[in-house]
Amino acid sequence: MACTAVVLCATGLLGGTATAAYADDPKNPSADTGRAADAGADADARRLDDVRKKIDALYRKAEQATDAYNAAKEQVEIQQKEIVKLARSIDTTQRRLATLKRQAGALASAQYRGGGLPAEAKLMLNVDPEGFLDNATLARKGQLAAKRMISQLSHLEGDLEDYSDSATERWEKLEANRKKKESARRDIKKKIDEAKKLESRLAAKEKDRLKKLEDEQAFKQQQKWLDSGVLKDISNKASALGKKAISFATAQIGKDYVWGAEGPDTFDCSGLTLRAWQAGDRTIPRTSQEQWRQLPRVALKDMRPGDLIIYFSDASHVGMYLGDGAIVHAPRPGRQVTITGAGSMPILGVVRPDGDR
Secondary structure (H helix, E strand, C coil): HHHHHHHHHCCCCCCCHHHHHHHHHCHHHHHHHHHHHHHHHHHHHHHHHHHHHHHHHHHHHHHHHHHHHHHHHHHHHHHHHHHHHHHHHHHHHHEEEEEHHHCCCHHHHHHHCCCCCCCCHHHHHCHHHHHHHHHHHHHHHHHHHHHHHHHHHHHHHHHHHHHHHHHHHHHHHHHHHHHHHHHHHHHHHHHHHHHHHHHHCCHHHHHHHHHHHHHHHHHHHHHHHHHHHHHHHCCCCCCCCHHHHHHHHHHHHHHHHHCCCCCCCCEEEEHHHHHHHHHHCCCCCCHHHHHHHHCCEECCCHHCCEEEEEEECCCEEEEEEECCCCCEECCCCEEEEEECCCCCCCCCEECCCCCCC
């Protein structure tokens, strides 16, 4: 007991030896009550942290599915436009075919009226050899014209068949992507509903504690990132376009996260960066994964305000760097657009929408 008291006093957790000895006295019933209360509090803390981890995992999965939904949605829109273009090509080709067929019919009628006699018979029956030669020249020209017309007809019919096959293929892809989109939508709803159900079981005080736990976890990650000394090498300033993008993004602070939303009242993470950079006169891909894949990448040490930080190994989250180690982002369902530490989540890399400026 004496050793325990010395250790506790040395760590500043207790005021003196006598108090420590009294607290550890096995005959003291209040000591057992205190230990039981502490054990209960620890168990509650562990349970709440487990809930936090489960909710975070569910929202992460929902965010991954959201990216799949957005990508499928984008493909649906592209394929719909392609099908419209193909339909126009088919219509134009069908019109040209109809015109050529009418011309071919007229040519066939003319040949029929001419009797279809062989050239030798016409020469024998023609009293004017020079006239025959003129007629023969005209006949050859007619034959050549007929051959060209047949060739054009064959070519156009081939084009029409290709267009039809392509349209069918596009339509099949369109339907496949629509199914993917609906599957992703159901997956998102399932994960979000499950996460909300977990949160709804918590009492009001526990919800507050949950939010604090999330903030504490983000703070620890951010502090670890800052302790690495990363900010010492980052001192670049935003471009003129970057300032516009930042101004838009920060003006959305407080607006709700909604999956698949692109504003003006709600956003998901990549919906926010998309609209922000549109305000900065740049059109960027819709999803965080495509932003990572298509936009110019820059080293972390060369990062400047307005750049986009892509998070997690699957590039499923994105935020906009503001400078001084902070980002603005749309975190997850149930949260609002906010500012947080740039290192509060695992960083995959950095991209620059205005890479040429």
